[in-house]
Amino acid sequence: MKRDILLCIAVAVSVVASYAAFVWVPSEATMGDLYRIVYLHVPAAWVCYLAFSISLFASIIFLAKRKHAYDRGAEVSAILGLAYGAIALISGSIWAKAAWGSYWNWDPRETTTLILWIAYAGYIAIKNSIGEVEKRAVIGAVYNILAFSTIPLSYLSMMLLPSLHPQIATPTEIFMTAPMIATLFLSLIAASLFFGYLLITAFTVWSLEDRLNALIYEKGGV
Numbered sequence: 772m773k774r775d776i777l778l779c780i781a782v783a784v785s786v787v788a789s790y791a792a793f794v795w796v797p798s799e800a801t802m803g804d805l806y807r808i809v810y811l812h813v814p815a816a817w818v819c820y821l822a823f824s825i826s827l828f829a830s831i832i833f834l835a836k837r838k839h840a841y842d843r844g845a846e847v848s849a850i851l852g853l854a855y856g857a858i859a860l861i862s863g864s865i866w867a868k869a870a871w872g873s874y875w876n877w878d879p880r881e882t883t884t885l886i887l888w889i890a891y892a893g894y895i896a897i898k899n900s901i902g903e904v905e906k907r908a909v910i911g912a913v914y915n916i917l918a919f920s921t922i923p924l925s926y927l928s929m930m931l932l933p934s935l936h937p938q939i940a941t942p943t944e945i946f947m948t949a950p951m952i953a954t955l956f957l958s959l960i961a962a963s964l965f966f967g968y969l970l971i972t973a974f975t976v977w978s979l980e981d982r983l984n985a986l987i988y989e990k991g992g993v
Contacts, residue, residue: 774971781964788957796950808866810954814962815858816884820922822852822966823891827919830912840978842908845915846898847973849891851966856888879928887921894918 792810799806829845832838863881864874875881894915901907947955 774968774975777964777968777971781961781968784957784964785961788954788961791950791954791957796948796954799951802870805866805869808862810958812859812862812866813955814958815855815862817959818962818966819852819856819859819887820926821963822848822855822970823887823919823922825970826852826891826915830915833908834912839904839908842912843977844974845912846895847977848970849894849915851969851973853888853891853895855962855966856884856891860884860888880925883921883925883928887925890918890921 788810792807796807798804826845826848829841829848833841833845860881863884867876867878867881868874894911897914898907898911901910
């Protein structure tokens with residue numbers, strides 16, 4: 772029931788955000804309508820960071836309490852982070868093709884985000900390659916904590932290295948109008964709500980799967 776309410780709210784906010792992004796806000800002076808992809812790209816990147824951050828905390832709590840629900844939560848959140856990270860990479864490449872003439876330019880932000888994505892793909896690969904449950908959970912959690920170092924690397928890359936990647940804001944200036952900022956915030960909220968719904972739903976499904984496997988084991992594999 773609560774998931775249904777969350778989904779309804781997410782859909783409602785998404786509809787408003789989509790209308791604002793594609794109808795309400797005007798075209799950007801330099802990029803024209805192409806800039807509207809920012810309302811997909813930035814929320815996807817934000818949720819990617821959010822998902823991996825939740826995965827990190829879940830892994831830390833698992834190592835502290837050794838409750839496998841936290842390890843399961845870390846894995847679910849990481850998988851969703853990979854999905855949103857893929858959307859961020861693809862939408863960024865589409866923008867790069869139009870703005871810079873090439874889908875991939877080895878820009879610091881592009882490169883570090885790809886490294887981030889590969890690092891977490893490695894986390895899922897490790898989790899699926901180890902058969903023993905406790906060993907898989909512990910090794911996965913340790914790897915997850917180490918992989919999180921790619922998050923600040925990705926986020927700070929544009930500030931520390933010369934980059935073609937456009938900036939929405941600096942500490943002293945914002946490069947968007949008030950309607951653009953409002954629309955971006957709506958898009959961020961919509962993406963976060965959808966992520967919350969997907970996270971809760973995926974965790975619930977995987978928990979039911981674990982219970983089913985436990986019952987099958989108790990019944991002797993029948």
